[in-house]
Amino acid sequence: MTQEPSSDDGVQISIKEALALARKLHRQSQLDEAEGIYRRLLDAVPEWPDVLNLLALLRFRKKDEEEAIGLLRRAVAMDPNYADAHNNLGNLLKLQGRIDEAESSYLRALELVPEHADAWNNLGIIRRLQERPEAAEEALRRALRANERLVDAHYNLGMLLRALRRYAEAADSLQRVLALNSYYWLAYQSLGSLLYLLGRTDEAVGMYRDWLKLTPDHPVALHMLAACTGDNIPERASDHYIRTLFDAYATRFDQSLVENLHYQAPQRVAEALTRCYGGGANLDILDAGCGTGLCGPMVKAYARALTGVDLSPKMLEEARRRSVYDELIEAELTAFLKSHPAGYDAIISADTLCYFGPLADFSQAAAAALRPSGRLILTVERLPDRGETPGFMLIESGRYAHRQDYLRETLTAAGFTVDILDQTELRMEAGQPVAGLVVAARKNIAGAEPEDAPGIGRLDN
Template structure:
């Protein structure tokens, strides 16, 4: 959690303080184009003013310029010895750029100056949880809730640290405290039932979802995950509202979260393209379906005369835009976008997006219609290997898995020639490999 409190080691002159307060208000409100010129003007009039350096660094990070952000925040830290806020924000930037050792040091330095800084305590606990240092993560969260009992995120994080150590009942109690304090923190609240699913405690997870749904009966995320836990009537695909709300909620931390899972789908898609296409010379029109934060973009850019991306999440598209590799980014559902662009693309790629579809016929038919003759389509889905005859299955964690035979039948039905259908490890989740299919097809 970022801190947006100015340092207080030195009271600035009134004009500085007033300008800074205006800039920070714009920054908090997401009005970056208003905040930036104010911060720049402060530094022009008062070079080296540490709070302006700090918040300009936060702004640069929000814009996706993380190296500039690290440099600016480090300059502020030198000028604000003993000030906790910039160290906490430095840790946040370093986590999102996957520099975890440096991030841990920043958080610990922050706590050395201010031992009860609840943002840093919780952020460090989250980092240590992902490093499987659960006992210390628990201890940090307990310090945070002791210092500030109404800090919901610390209770949510404590609940996960407890469950990951096998203390289910105690974890559920901590989760209940978080829910009572902040019931609408979607990502934090949903982390507990998802953790229970990974522990095999499907009924415990379902109970949490039922209680949640009783208060928010139209919440698409809760409805989808409850169906995944209990089975019964399974939707043919995740709803647009589910996808949009889910991915908007964790767009800012998406890349760091996937890095911790040894996420391989973008590289697998790229490797398959290398085996199918001529050496890259910006010769193809390429569409990245469900592009997310744009992890595939830099890998395929050199093949693209024009590189387009579409996604349902505005938050994810904002992150993709910061990479500055896409020529076009569209807020659109992928089947609709394909249908609106017949014979428009030479290459379609789709890394880990079709796992939110069960029934794939419409998506593959639309892909075939959007390709030019000879065009290629490379995508990943999770693998369902049951011999029970199911074409696909909604798994308890909320993603669909597909049977190899079903994919082959569909490719033939929509007029795509199968070029490859390989079994691959897509990621590691809860210590277990997630196996999927890497598929390549061509329009004749």
């Protein structure tokens, strides 16, 4: 005979009451208390699929993906017709990159419930990962036929259409998101950039102002409004902006940039490192603004120790999954550099300084963090060297672009010799290449003339 569970104050309650209490605590994010009740329920009824499913979701929130997957497998083993558990299992497998297994879970959910809107939405994501855009679009539209108010499906469809360069349709989908949920800030961010690409800057400005009426201090809205209007421009993107933007973007970052935008900045940094050091080296390398760690595998062969630093904890979680870095640190970049004098032989930075305006403070901090003759290798977006154009500018994309001559002058003033300063393409945007610069600069040796320090010679364009 099973024993009725008790609440924390020792009062005996029914199993039904205990489950209701656990669900309430779970919704209120009182996870430890909810977990205790779920586990006591499983002591009473060891193979209860609903409780296994709920406990799996809770363990996932506690970042224990493996136990969560195990619990969901138990749930579907006990009840093979449990469509929601199959769908949840697919979500966890997808997060681990186990795409084929995730697909099987979603398809099983849809066999059981053909109009399972969430499963269709998730299958659409899988189809996109499989580079099957037509199938992805069909799955997302099936999700919306099953539930026209499924906000995530509208958002995912909008992002797919954007990747397919169907910008006007993408904007329509994202506007539908905001009609359903006016607080869905990722849709504001994506719609604003689409309106910018479509040349509808006035609409973007109006949208950012509407957003700020709802959330007056939202860092992304403030930053993007400044970018579009030219008013109240910050010297660099705020820490709050960076964390908010990239924490939300982390799990989709690699797919969005590498697969959809043909992102080249990490490759350009790795190529410059090879030009500087030839076939190999044994360096203490700092990946400054490492993000999800795209540079890591490309430069690991040169590293005695590879450290990554980034402001976004979610991006660092993705970098940790690569098992490439010896250390990953959450910190603001310039402050971190200032606190590590002569700590590194090389500092690399791919597509990070597009969130900085003036670069003097960063350049001086990087010089201090490098050992003698250490290298700084970086990319920036390129601002044309024309007439009265300033040395840097916050452009309507929300990123800063820098002039080539400004970059050289700033690095030289910080004590570097610029060995490489090449024009390149960093990624695609609206079907057009984004102009960039790849730079390799060598820290001067104290007391030596810059040209006397060992180097590879200048390779400017």
